[in-house]
Amino acid sequence: MKHVLCIGTGGTIASELAAHGLTPELQAGELLAYVPQVYSLCNVEHVQLFSLDSTNISPEHWLKMAACIRENYDRFDGFVITHGTDTMAYTAAALSYLIQDSPKPIVLTGAQKPIVSENTDSKQNLEDSFRVACSELCGVMIVFNGQVLRGTRARKTNTKSFNAFSSINYPQLAYLQDGRLFSFIRPESAPQPTWCDQLETRVALLKMIPGTDSDLVRYLLERNRALVIESFGVGGLPSYRNSDFYDVLRQGIAAGKTIVMTTQVQNEGSDLAVYSVGSRLKSDLGVLEAYDMTTEAVLAKLMWLLARTDDAGQIRRLFYTPIACDILFPVTP
């Protein structure tokens, strides 16, 4: 029988109603008591790392999750992390860079309704997750509402319904129905994972709105090593009167900052070459482009790669190197 480690971190799945609203209270062992059927799938051990609403999860917690998996990697065949849904996609992306090419499944799951509720998705999500953690699928995944999604491709797209996550610009890996797992894609892996235990957290994100002041960009560039700009459509930056976005970006890049352009449109990715408001950003300034990557993955990838290097050429090469199928577009960096 396979051995699976269940790692509790909090979230709605573990929440109970407290004075000011739902609060994560239940430990991993208590969650498992609601799904005794998983003990017929595998031997289960559990550990509680923290009990947080995932709004309170930060990069230091990602490092702790990765460290916990690393410490236990040889003893277990798979891992299930119970986690709040709000930032689960960020954690999934981060773990995809911190633990690369894992031959064992590392599953994140949670729920929209607490396990103590009568009408809850918690039990099904947990049972499905253990099934995936016992399977031949590998790498970092989110299992939710019967879907198995790649960690680098998941995004929370519904705030309330059970169908909380979507796979962006990439098909779902597998699905579960009536206790059976059907897989479309078998992720590739290496005999052993490549581990990383550092992240550069000075990475910022700016969502453009019509009329955004370039001073905001200047401010964020001063305080961070990298800035991701979520612009419009396939991508571009405004050149309206009195705006000096291009100058601000040029100065930032000259000061060694990394700038990535992406789009606030969920599907199909960026293509800066199309419009004159975007094409010069790459050819003249040397900004990077996210193409089909999710913003969650872009941010996590920058945190991972900036912890490894400050060389602009290396940064560009690593950014465009596909990791866990995070970027698929044919790119000419």
Ligand code: ASP
């Ligand atoms: N606020 C909760 C969290 O992310 C939401 C959830 O788990 O569904 O921890």
